[in-house]
């Protein structure tokens with residue numbers, strides 16, 4: 001029983017079979033070879049505390065360092081498996097970086113850890129409030145009728161900044177229900193802004 005629990009979240013090395021702890025995610029701690037990209041947690045990948053507020057500059061710095069360290073060119077001419085794993089590691093880092101830098105994706109990830117799923121249609125545990133749908137509908141109508149649609153750009157960007165602040169506060173208070181509503185709200189305003197561009 002204990003054995004099974006201890007194995008969860010560990011990454012086995014394809015070469016020496018050593019079971020690496022999940023904090024060891026790039027290279028095998030025993031033989032040094034590259035590991036398969038099994039861990040998806042962006043906070044683990046970037047060795048960050050699981051908090052909503054992050055420092056984007058620090059994340060970008062860490063991203064660039066990881067990119068250099070794991071660039072597929074560094075593994076050219078080695079084992080085919082190693083080359084493939086290096087490519088997978090780079091793809092995973094790219095995705096993790098995108099998640100961390102997006103207020104919405106980062107929040108969706110953190111909420112998922114609390115068992116709350118939003119913005120994924122089918123299996124959402126929290127749905128958008130009717131007031132939000134009405135609000136968005138009204139804004140879209142105003143945009144359609146406006147002479148200068150670009151004026152709404154600043155308005156929508158301000159809205160997103162406002163929601164981001166609310167997200168920061170709600171995560172600080174561990175109010176995940178409110179953070180879930182913010183995240184849905186963010187997604188609707190983000191989409192409206194994207195449609196405008």
Ligand SMILES: [Zn+2]
Nearest residue numbers: 013016028031
């Ligand atoms: Zn190994």
